[in-house]
Amino acid sequence: MKKEIEFTINGKSRKLTVKPNELLLNVIREDLGLTGTKYGCGTGECGACTVLIDEEPVLSCLTLAITVDKKKVTTIEGIGTDENPHPLQQAFVETGAVQCGFCTPGMILSAKTLLDKNPNPTEDEIKRAIEGNLCRCTGYIKIIEAIKLASVRMGGRRK
């Protein structure tokens, strides 16, 4: 029994017919072709599939697609472009926070929610915000540095 859902994806309205058990991750990657959202574990434990639903980070591998009906979904492709990258994307590049880059989209989206709500996060607040996003390459140090840099550039003052 498929169901039609209507939602906003990266600022554009979309209608899709989905199976009730379809995962949001698969809809985003396969139906919408937005492959910046990654499969890393399928059990909500690595954060590579993080997307924003109504500005809140959500694990799309654990979310049924039908639940985003009438909601606003943002993926990594929706927050910046080549010409106009998001300050977090810019900061991740500059600080060396991108190694393999597989966790980067989820990491940036978790950080974006943090900075949107709290422009001046402490280091502990940054760490807690990305707690659910695993990275095996960087040791997180340059990721934390990137988020601090972006927070300054986005108008926050460092504490």
Added chain:
Amino acid sequence: MREFKVVGKSVPKVDAFPLALGKPLFADDIELKGMLHAKILWSPHAHARIKNIDTGKTEALPGVHAVLCYKNVPRVVHTSAGQSWPEPSPYDIVMFDNKVRHVGDRVAAIAAETEEIAEKALKLIKVEYELLPAVFDPEQAMDEGAPVIHDEPDCKYLIPVFYDPKHNHCAHIDLEVGDFEQGMKEADFVIEHKFKTHHEQHCSIEPHTCICYFDHAGRLVIRTSTQVPFHVRRIVAQCLQVPERMIRVIKPRIGGGFGGKQEVLIDDVCAMLAMRTKRPVRLVYTREEEFTSARVRHPMVMWAKTGVRKDGTLTAIQLRVLSNAGAYGPHAMTVMNNTCAKALPLFHCENIKWIADAVYTNLIPGGAYRGYGVTQAAFPMGVMMDEMAETIGMDPVNFWKMNTIKKGETSPIFKALSETGKGVEMIVESCSLPECIDRGAEIFGWREKRERFKNQPEGPVKYGVGMSCMVQGGTVPLIDMASAFAKMNDDGSFNLLIGAADLGTGADTVLAQIFAETLDIPVEDVIVYPSDTDITPFDKGAYASGTTYLSGMAVLKTAEKIKEQILNVAADMLGEPKEDLRIENKAVISSKSGKRVEFSQIVKRALYIKDQFQIAAIASELSRLPPQSFAAHFAEVEVDTETGQVKVLSYVAAVDCGTAVNPKLAEGQVEGAILNGISYALTEEFFFDDKGRVLNPSFGDYKIFSAPDIPKITTILVPSYEPTGPYGAKTVGEVNINGPLPAISNAIYNAVGTRLYDTPFTSERVLNVLKEKGAD
């Protein structure tokens, strides 16, 4: 130290922006028309013979396009280890066998229209097993009467080495340099302990991923998350019994490897399914499969015995190693060899005895893992050094400095053994380890903290500091080869085609910097195209800390050949001898006349005006002398004696990787390796039940560190200049994962007076050791 324009600068990674923007760069980010989805049926038993497989119902299921099992694929013994041919790993695996050797071993594979159908189809396969007794403990694997895991008659090595599969004996080598017994006699103190290290999974966030399809010419294209594209081509051709010319391997961006992707783990099955169905096929491991059916760091049992004189002289070292290869032997011998070849040259000692065995057991197979045997050996050696220093009453800082190899010195081990067997005689051309120790100790506050922690606070929480030093030789001498090709474009930019496989480390960037430095151009003018077996020249792949050093030299030589060609054209254009010309800022300038001609003019002349030809070059580099990278690590820990919990408070690493071609990327390698090492030391652990099943195959139950867990980590790059490397560079990928086990164990001892000889240092283990001590 030489000054460079591009080398030594932290230019942003050439692929960082597209990655941060979430562009479709990884293996699984393409969708092909008519693509099928593959799933593998895994063995539920640790050791069993397959009496029969009935796939009738599966094949009849609508949407299933192919089913593979031992009955319908060629039996080609090979190794899954992605190493240079002839591989120094046993040929002991086939695509599908009529026997399973560990829980999670391959039984059958399916390609179906959807993943859902494939999963449903798996359940319809009827397998009749004859259960066999299993052996899990490496110390019992060679016992008389132990179950024989590889009883098939066709398992073998291609190279002449010891192999006795009838006794589960996968590899054995021993050697002695100097006279160990004599060294023991000269010692004032002899120390002896047994150590154990544990399983570890790589945990690349991107799982193993492969997509196979046929191109317009009917050739098989393998798009795969690999560290070794050229070895994948060779091994898949072998397994499928097709010529290499029928196969093209493309390595896209890779989501981390750490050795786990130095393995032909899924490519052969995916390719065979594509061959059978003539459709594109996609095979992606689940996270659970990464834990049950990929590879792990070899767990080892080690017996160390050392002799030391009161004056601090290290008189003898003996290391006995028993490596648990698991069900198959990829990398088993070479990882085992590195417990000597790449670990023991660190020490000033003339009398060294090393005895090593690798045995088969019915557990998940070991494989390549960052550190590759050196991590295992660095643990007993680092703890023994600490205990010897304490025994003779010397500060570990001084003891390490006194007993580690220096610039201009050699080790008898270099000549005696390499990773693959025979060694090469060499001296250490660059080494800043003594400065690493001094600067690391100073920044860490070693002396103050050692003094402070002599008086522990009241209450259950105690504090301690520990250190360890480490080495890791890069490349496998006389075997590893890398090459690069470059051509000049109309605007004076260059395409740099490299066989080297950037697996997320920044290799493409580092190699672009080396190229740019040689031709005095900005990095933006270098368009890097990595690792496509149809297009780029051969490179052994990303392993053995070889890329910056070896692929870097190939790139440097390529750039130098191009430079010659540019100067020849410029000499003709300017009417001046080549000897008077130099390259500067994308132009050739005459030192005599001051005349100047731009790269863009030179290339236009070459392509369109006179004596037309393509300015282009190819060059290769063979590893002759493996460069040695060093580090000194310092850890400060807090131990709760009531709960046994160990927390690392601060960690300092002082690292000699030669010239850091890109310091930020080098720091990233250090930080990543250290955190992986700390997480391995404290929380990562496999749990098996008595049937050999992995009980915790998920990130929820196998704890790798996340951001709130990290201690304060300080990285100090202490440069040296390696004359055989590109612009003085050595290697940085692996060495730093060798520090956390010994440094943390030593710090725990400093805090609570109890040594940990078994890993990991979980609350339970620490508490048990403390209880034992209390009971004494």
